Amino acid sequence: MVYDNESDKLREECGVFGVYGELDNMPLSIYWGLFALQHRGQESAGMALTDGDYMDVHRGMGLVGEVFHELPDKPSRIGIGHVRYSTTGSSLLANTQPLLVRFAGGPISLAHNGNLTNALEIRERLEQSGSVFQTSIDSEVVVNLIARSGRATIEEKITESVLQIQGAYCLVIMTRDKLIGVRDPHGFRPLCIGKLNGSWIISSESCALDTVGAEFVRDVEPGEMVVIDETGLKSYRFAPQDKKALCIFEYIYFARPDSVIDGQSVYQARLAMGRQLARESGFKADMVISVPDSGTAAAIGFSYEAGIPYAEGLIKNRYIGRTFIQPEQKKRDLGVRIKLNAVKSIVNNKSIVLVDDSIVRGTTSGKIVRMLKEAGAKEIHMCVSSPPISFPCYYGIDTSIRKELIASSKAVEEIRQFIGADSLHYISLEGLYQSLSDVKYDDMCYACFNSRYPADIPCEHREGGEKYVFE
Numbered sequence: 001m002v003y004d005n006e007s008d009k010l011r012e013e014c015g016v017f018g019v020y021g022e023l024d025n026m027p028l029s030i031y032w033g034l035f036a037l038q039h040r041g042q043e044s045a046g047m048a049l050t051d052g053d054y055m056d057v058h059r060g061m062g063l064v065g066e067v068f069h070e071l072p073d074k075p076s077r078i079g080i081g082h083v084r085y086s087t088t089g090s091s092l093l094a095n096t097q098p099l100l101v102r103f104a105g106g107p108i109s110l111a112h113n114g115n116l117t118n119a120l121e122i123r124e125r126l127e128q129s130g131s132v133f134q135t136s137i138d139s140e141v142v143v144n145l146i147a148r149s150g151r152a153t154i155e156e157k158i159t160e161s162v163l164q165i166q167g168a169y170c171l172v173i174m175t176r177d178k179l180i181g182v183r184d185p186h187g188f189r190p191l192c193i194g195k196l197n198g199s200w201i202i203s204s205e206s207c208a209l210d211t212v213g214a215e216f217v218r219d220v221e222p223g224e225m226v227v228i229d230e231t232g233l234k235s236y237r238f239a240p241q242d243k244k245a246l247c248i249f250e251y252i253y254f255a256r257p258d259s260v261i262d263g264q265s266v267y268q269a270r271l272a273m274g275r276q277l278a279r280e281s282g283f284k285a286d287m288v289i290s291v292p293d294s295g296t297a298a299a300i301g302f303s304y305e306a307g308i309p310y311a312e313g314l315i316k317n318r319y320i321g322r323t324f325i326q327p328e329q330k331k332r333d334l335g336v337r338i339k340l341n342a343v344k345s346i347v348n349n350k351s352i353v354l355v356d357d358s359i360v361r362g363t364t365s366g367k368i369v370r371m372l373k374e375a376g377a378k379e380i381h382m383c384v385s386s387p388p389i390s391f392p393c394y395y396g397i398d399t400s401i402r403k404e405l406i407a408s409s410k411a412v413e414e415i416r417q418f419i420g421a422d423s424l425h426y427i428s429l430e431g432l433y434q435s436l437s438d439v440k441y442d443d444m445c446y447a448c449f450n451s452r453y454p455a456d457i458p459c460e461h462r463e464g465g466e467k468y469v470f471e
Helices: 026-036 117-127 138-150 154-162 205-212 249-254 268-282 296-306 328-341 363-374 412-419 427-432
Strands: 016-020 044-050 057-062 078-084 100-102 106-116 165-173 179-183 191-197 200-203 217-218 224-229 232-237 288-291 314-316 340-342 353-356 379-384 422-427
Touching: 016 026, 016 106, 016 165, 016 179, 026 044, 026 205, 044 106, 057 100, 057 106, 078 106, 078 165, 100 138, 106 138, 106 340, 117 138, 138 154, 138 165, 154 165, 154 179, 154 224, 165 340, 179 200, 191 205, 200 205, 200 224, 205 217, 249 268, 268 422, 268 427, 288 296, 288 412, 296 353, 328 340, 328 363, 340 363, 353 363, 363 379, 363 412, 412 422
Parallel strands: 288 353, 353 379, 379 422
Antiparallel strands: 016 078, 016 200, 044 057, 044 078, 100 106, 106 165, 165 179, 179 224, 191 200, 191 217, 224 232, 314 340
8 A cells, every 4th residue: 555645545456356257358357346446546557367288468558548548458367466555666657457477387367456575575585585576566476485485286386475574465376277365374465266157256345346246255265275166265374373463444444444354344344443533533513524434434423323414525636646747846735636625615614523434644734724724714623534644554555654644753732733723632542442343452453553463564663654665
């Protein structure tokens, strides 16, 4: 995941999607699956296809619709797709996925969601033994390990390889005759299985299954590898499930609201977070508004619980991507206004509860508060559906430099003063947990709030962070 400077949001790294079976138009199914996962990555997109003999990859920079002006026109038995935000490696064409390599065991293609914490050490070891790397992403470490494995079967090669890597990873891997899904032993990132007309699908989120008309079967378990071939689906436990640690931000922000992850509805979780915010803060106002779209479900929950009307006080420009050229610092205020605009007739002379999912650096929150006050709002009482983000993440979020996080150096009152709100309340960690009715507290990762990292982190924190470590 990467930090979006204009919207002051965390960004999750990638989305993965794979299909095995006899579909009338497999490239189109993968296209729609990636389209449904577009929120997980907007830097690049790609798909790899095989007819059982020949394997090819189609990749490009930009949104799914920009990359695939025309879809590959050939029959395919297996295909995988990927949408990317960069956490390791620059946003370059060379770093797009799926990766496609050919080695003695035949061609394989791989797509990865997550972030490996020991990729540097492994890559240095591989380079010293003669391996050549063509990208600056950690995912290429995995395909090199697979290619160098001396095990007999692809399942054994993958198992030997993933037992050497640490951190967060969900993988979809394609051979000439198999589709394989792998989820790390902590389950940091989501991965699920679906079926469509006898074909199997592996996806980062269930919303993509809905988009292509597939039936949800189940989630891939942490430490599990699923292998799909002409005999059906087989499950292998390649590692014991460690302390399960799904990233809590999947429920707060990353996942699409219509997804269900590990049995928990994302929308219902966000609605409950808003209710909890209303109970904890006790804020009273004329209306509740959200920072769209990420704060909307929580804002509606706040409205239900507090009995305060919900209104659209901020309108989002839905025809602009999450990244756009903004070369001059003085234009950053304009950047916020390009994406959001206050509805003066709604907010003028009103006291407002403003709900958002998170505050990373505080810069954009301050601009939004100022925009609302310039539109005539009397008071802004801000509620945040995550606790303060005080510690860096090493499992797929580009916040490896702690000093960039406003909550790492400022108390809540100082943050309130910085953004210019009249009041500020973050949901408590206990309140956040109570909002998740269908998952256990111990099954989530809260390290960005409390620094309790469930898995290994890089030994040396580099001044520039981990993103460009291979460049």
